Amino acid sequence: xTPNRMSQLSVLPFTAIxxxxxxxxxxxxxxxxxxxFDGLEYRPDFTLANFAAVFAAPVTWKIFANTLRYAAIxxxxxxxxxxxxSFYLVFHVRNLKLQIGLFLLCTIPFWTSTVIRMISWxxxxxxxxxxxxxxxxxGLIQQPLEFLLFSDFAVIITYVNLFTLFMIVPIxxxxxxxxxxxxxxxxxxxxxxxxxxRTIIIPLSRTGIALGTIFVLTLVMGDFFVxxxxxxxxxxxxxxxxxNNIDQMYYPQAAAMAVLLIAVVLGMVATILRVVDVRAELxx
Amino acid sequence: xxxxxxxxxxxxxxxxxxxxxxxAGSVLGAPMIWAQGLKDVTLMHVGPSYSIFEDIAAAxxxxxxxxxxxxxxxxxxxxxxxxxxxDSIDIADLEFWAMQRIWRSQKLQxxxxxxxxxxGKIIPLFREGKNFDGNEMSRQGTMPFEVQYAxxxxxxxxxxxxATMMPTIFNADTLGIxxxxxxxxxxxxxxxxxxxxxxxxxxxxxxxxxxxxxxMAIEARGDLxxxxxxxxxxxxxxxxxxxxxxxxxxxxxxxFWSSFDESVNFMASGEAVIQSMWSPAVTAVRGRGIxxxxxxxxxxxxxxxxxLGLMSHLEGIKLEAAYAYLNWMLTGPYGAFVARQGYxxxxxxxxxASLSAEEWDYWYGGKPAAVEIKxxxxxxxxxxxxxxxxxxxxxxIGGIRCWNTTMDEGEYLVQRWNDFVAS
Numbered sequence: 019x020t021p022n023r024m025s026q027l028s029v030l031p032f033t034a035i036x037x038x039x040x041x042x043x044x045x046x047x048x049x050x051x052x053x054x055f056d057g058l059e060y061r062p063d064f065t066l067a068n069f070a071a072v073f074a075a076p077v078t079w080k081i082f083a084n085t086l087r088y089a090a091i092x093x094x095x096x097x098x099x100x101x102x103x104s105f106y107l108v109f110h111v112r113n114l115k116l117q118i119g120l121f122l123l124c125t126i127p128f129w130t131s132t133v134i135r136m137i138s139w140x141x142x143x144x145x146x147x148x149x150x151x152x153x154x155x156x157g158l159i160q161q162p163l164e165f166l167l168f169s170d171f172a173v174i175i176t177y178v179n180l181f182t183l184f185m186i187v188p189i190x191x192x193x194x195x196x197x198x199x200x201x202x203x204x205x206x207x208x209x210x211x212x213x214x215x216r217t218i219i220i221p222l223s224r225t226g227i228a229l230g231t232i233f234v235l236t237l238v239m240g241d242f243f244v245x246x247x248x249x250x251x252x253x254x255x256x257x258x259x260x261x262n263n264i265d266q267m268y269y270p271q272a273a274a275m276a277v278l279l280i281a282v283v284l285g286m287v288a289t290i291l292r293v294v295d296v297r298a299e300l301x302x
Numbered sequence: 303x304x305x306x307x308x309x310x311x312x313x314x315x316x317x318x319x320x321x322x323x324x325x326a327g328s329v330l331g332a333p334m335i336w337a338q339g340l341k342d343v344t345l346m347h348v349g350p351s352y353s354i355f356e357d358i359a360a361a362x363x364x365x366x367x368x369x370x371x372x373x374x375x376x377x378x379x380x381x382x383x384x385x386x387x388x389d390s391i392d393i394a395d396l397e398f399w400a401m402q403r404i405w406r407s408q409k410l411q412x413x414x415x416x417x418x419x420x421x422g423k424i425i426p427l428f429r430e431g432k433n434f435d436g437n438e439m440s441r442q443g444t445m446p447f448e449v450q451y452a453x454x455x456x457x458x459x460x461x462x463x464x465a466t467m468m469p470t471i472f473n474a475d476t477l478g479i480x481x482x483x484x485x486x487x488x489x490x491x492x493x494x495x496x497x498x499x500x501x502x503x504x505x506x507x508x509x510x511x512x513x514x515x516x517x518m519a520i521e522a523r524g525d526l527x528x529x530x531x532x533x534x535x536x537x538x539x540x541x542x543x544x545x546x547x548x549x550x551x552x553x554x555x556x557x558f559w560s561s562f563d564e565s566v567n568f569m570a571s572g573e574a575v576i577q578s579m580w581s582p583a584v585t586a587v588r589g590r591g592i593x594x595x596x597x598x599x600x601x602x603x604x605x606x607x608x609x610l611g612l613m614s615h616l617e618g619i620k621l622e623a624a625y626a627y628l629n630w631m632l633t634g635p636y637g638a639f640v641a642r643q644g645y646x647x648x649x650x651x652x653x654x655a656s657l658s659a660e661e662w663d664y665w666y667g668g669k670p671a672a673v674e675i676k677x678x679x680x681x682x683x684x685x686x687x688x689x690x691x692x693x694x695x696x697x698x699i700g701g702i703r704c705w706n707t708t709m710d711e712g713e714y715l716v717q718r719w720n721d722f723v724a725s
């Protein structure tokens with residue numbers, strides 16, 4: 019068996035899983051978005067009416083804008099947190115065991131389910147919640163802060179809570195690979211800390227940043243549950259709007275919206291991959 | 303958990319007689335043969351959370367001698383399954399309006415009313431579309447009678463012997479309130495939009511139902527009058543959504559709930575003091591010792607009804623078993639179980655026999671509780687001396703002004719509802 023044939027065989031199981039469980043359903047969604055629907059059953063057909071309806075509705079643009087806004091804010095916060103945490107772990111913690119121990123600490127939230135981590139914010143942030151009662155007892159506020167729960171604030175804080183690790187892991191991984199001699203050399207040549215950060219660490223961490231960005235963006239863009247629960251149903255993203263359609267068995271517009279969302283997310287990922295050649299970097 | 307009382311001797315005999323009668327008429331002809339096979343039958347009953355109970359499945363299985371399995375799914379998911387995966391369901395437990403969407407798919411078969419022993423005892427609302435006093439009921443939305451009898455792939459305007467579903471439970475929905483946090487009497491749906499409760503109002507996040515609750519409030523306030531709240535025109539939808547968006551931007555709403563638990567938590571935590579609510583959610587809040595009232599309002603109620611449908615693939619012995627199960631569901635234990643969460647049974651007579659006299663007086667009579675009243679799970683939810691809001695069964699049901707429904711402009715409604723949520 020040639021090495022080439024070997025590697026083909028080794029990717030076969032995953033390729034099969036991808037094709038059967040992701041490729042075919044996706045293809046189905048794409049097909050459905052062009053089919054006609056009489057409120058009960060699909061007819062194999064070719065119509066652009068579903069897309070026309072989706073594009074014509076102002077709400078489509080509003081929810082896409084809202085989803086992108088959530089994605090951008092969450093991305094910025096998780097990037098700063100993820101980068102600084104990784105930076106501290108890699109460059110300030112000298113002891114390898116301590117480093118691994120602290121890294122594992124970051125994963126503790128993942129020991130419980132996403133849903134529980136999300137729901138547990140509610141009694142904390144609520145009108146009669148721990149945070150508000152605490153502040154009121156300290157005399158810092160007179161009225162409970164209402165913006166804490168069922169608001170954009172609550173949505174973003176939950177996203178950050180849930181998704182920061184997806185930023186930490188790849189950035190940590192990329193930073194750990196940076197050759198210390200390069201930094202030593204820069205120091206010897208008289209570079210300042212900021213110069214080292216800007217010209218060495220950030221460029222050499224870019225694979226991790228790119229991967230973390232892909233994780234966070236796709237997770238936020240595909241979410242409906244966090245936004246539905248944490249905004250108290252008062253805010254809408256592409257998928258939560260889609261779910262309203264699906265719940266009422268109005269599938270075609272949901273399918274069209276899904277295709278549109280896939281196109282947008284693929285575009286984002288393609289752009290990131292174009293800026294950072296993840297494959298070449300990982301092969302190093 | 304409170305024990306489910308099994309049927310008394312008389313009604314059990316009725317059931318057995320019905321099975322025997324049905325068996326004699328079956329294609330197999332010989333009751334003895336299928337009576338042997340009967341115990342191997344398993345029926346899958348798929349229904350919404352407020353209708354699916356393990357205790358009921360166990361009691362039915364014990365009484366009937368074959369296995370009843372229950373699965374919980376939302377009305378929308380059940381509709382989708384009836385159409386898309388009919389073989390995964392035997393008995394579909396659906397809201398009546400669902401018939402408007404899926405009856406024509408021919409995935410459900412008609413129910414021969416002659417094989418339902420208590421059919422004649424089902425309240426006239428379902429059988430004849432009439433109120434208890436013989437008067438017409440409001441037909442805004444989908445009044446169950448409008449889709450009760452089949453005529454081919456459509457519906458018959460007058461009673462016949464081919465039913466689309468066998469009615470089981472129903473209720474008159476209204477707003478839930480926290481009287482302790484409001485501190486005054488609430489008598490109108492208009493209060494839902496009253497700025498006094500700014501930031502403390504919640505709506506159900508189901509477009510078809512949420513918009514009707516809003517329409518009740520808007521009509522009560524006098525902004526708009528609808529020809530049919532249950533089947534709005536595009537203009538009516540637009541006008542309603544415009545009012546809702548304005549209210550939302552003014553900060554009227556605290557949240558929109560999507561699940562039963564959320565509605566309970568909003569009310570129990572005081573995030574909302576007035577909101578769309580289901581009766582079992584009110585009993586759940588009360589069960590926590592928090593004062594919550596399912597307030598009868600002067601503009602009336604929004605009604606709904608559920609029924610059991612037989613899937614088309616049922617035949618032979620399985621079909622006979624399904625009829626036996628349908629008959630069992632009207633014999634009392636199920637009606638009594640759901641009564642304790644505030645729902646009414648399509649055959650109150652048998653339910654009365656399965657409830658204690660005090661429970662009957664409280665839940666159906668609207669009278670002050672003579673003893674502690676417990677919910678279906680045995681938690682005390684009402685202390686002696688207090689009564690259910692809205693009065694008797696007849697008063698509450700007679701007060702229904704519109705019915706849960708699906709609108710002709712449903713897809714447009716969902717789009718505009720998304721607009722409202724995103725605003």
